[in-house]
Amino acid sequence: MNSTLHAFARPDGRKGIRNHLVVVYLVECAHHVAREMVFPFRERGVHLIGFTGCFPNAYSFRMLQQLCTHPNVGGALLVSLGCEGFNRTELAAAIRATGRPVETIVIQNTGGTRTSIAEGKAWIARTLQEMDATPRVAMGLDELIVGTICGGSDATSGITANPAVGRAFDLLAAQNARTIFEETGELIGCEQIMAGRAARPELARELIACVEKAAHHYTVLGHGSFAPGNAEGGLTTQEEKSMGAYSKSGSSRINGILKPGDVPREGGLYLLDVVPDGEVRFGFANINDNAEIGELIACGSHVILFTTGRGSVVGSAIAPVIKICANPETYRRMSEDMDIDAGKILEGRATLDEVGREIFERVVRTAEGAPTASESLGHQEFSMTYKSFEPLGPACFPSR
């Protein structure tokens, strides 16, 4: 498919497939005020994101910086209570440096709930008008970034939706698009297999180290990966179970590793390492699907491919989520929430290759502007917790 997209041109040169304004609470104490500002504009592409914690943290700063300057975002309104630890001045400066409109409302200075909401709504209305004039520019599929995740998996996920996404990832790789998979905790058992797809030997070692770190993290927190229910579902070995999740990555070579907020610079497939570095702190690495989706978006993902067997309904702030349903019975029960019926593979109505092609084509249509099921239903979930990461080593990046 030779498609040219009609993208939103950002002043920093990045290209978006949506034109969202984000309202950002910088602590839970500012959440209600921020939500009230968004409410009248919730069907006009104004999305609510934020961080609930009062204590400053490098990860949450980098996440919000990357999300506010995401190519699908054309402007940001920061909502601060006033005394929280988040460095609002530095965040506003980073957004301003990209040429995007940005404003900060400090509730303690503005005079309380009502005045802050009124000021915020006025700024949003003005900025939306400005954003209507965002220039459009041609964008190739080689400029598109697509992330994938699975949630609410069942015995069908690993045999229909996940390998079908893998086929779509291979089609995207053939267009030199940038693709991202993650969930290193679900890759325990296939690290040797994954390492065999590394573009460089030093990257193979890093890929194994990522999974090893996830295994350690999960062990400390008392997670098991292979449960008795897996064997009842027909899965026999750890490596077989992990292959079911891993099959979303397709068959192209792995070009590099990312940590949340790292944007891949070259086409090809990347592993996003979402498990924090260092001693295990702050609890579970991934508290829910949206925490991972937010990280994929912070890495620049324009679109998310979400596979589900039991049936998830979520979407996301900032980037459209395409839901691929693995189980035909779930699809019939929850079709309004699904974009792709991959369960038809089980009923002989399509092959994996055909569904892979259908997903690829849906990615292109979504990038052209067609709303996904979760977008139409108004889903804009967002979730972020405390984490800490070390910067990546040179082995993780493609060499020039």
Place this chain on the structure above:
Amino acid sequence: MPKTDDHSPATDRRLLQLSPADNVLTVISTLEPGETIRVAGQNVVVPARLPLGHKLAARDLAPGDKIIKYGVPIGSAVTRIAAGEHVHTHNLKSDYLPTFTREEQGNYFKDHH
């Protein structure tokens, strides 16, 4: 990309080959005891109920043979397995050793490179 879904008449449509190199097939519609299925051109009678997600041998396998699913080894056969036979915990064992164990043994990098 090659066409990888095997729906040739030699293999029952209720069985899915996920990758061309696979020597096991995944059950995609529950098989009941006594039913006859076609595997690699042979008729096989299903001895026990096999729900969605379980695996059958796509050809005769010997002890020690790698079991290939998704195009990669998911373990090794521990007994002789005839084409059409159920492949599960009774005749397939994992080859996986957690990498941290290998590291403790001091052969971590040698194993991979």
